[in-house]
Amino acid sequence: xxxxxxxxxxxxxxxxxxxxxxxxxxxxxxxxxxxxxxxxxxxxxxxxxxxxxxxxxxxxxxxxxxxxxxxxxxxxxxxxxx
Numbered sequence: 001x002x003x004x005x006x007x008x009x010x011x012x013x014x015x016x017x018x019x020x021x022x023x024x025x026x027x028x029x030x031x032x033x034x035x036x037x038x039x040x041x042x043x044x045x046x047x048x049x050x051x052x053x054x055x056x057x058x059x060x061x062x063x064x065x066x067x068x069x070x071x072x073x074x075x076x077x078x079x080x081x082x
Contacts, residue, residue: 006048008032009040013049013056016041022063 008030016026023041027034041060045053 005040005044009045009048010052012037012040013045013052016059017052017055020059020063022067023060 012026012030015021015029016023021029023034023037027037030037041053041056045056
């Protein structure tokens, strides 16, 4: 079981780094919850593979800094009827 969690955390990190994906889209792709993705990447990965953790942390911080913009665009499109 332990190796599955470690492997999943590394796979999630690789996917997010390659595609610049959000936690939500990664969760949907892998069929797990957002909280599991976040726990894997922010807590477990740091102890498993530190260099990979630092790379994925950058992408996650970038996504977090831009989430208000994405939300605003989604709301705009919703009310514009597109």
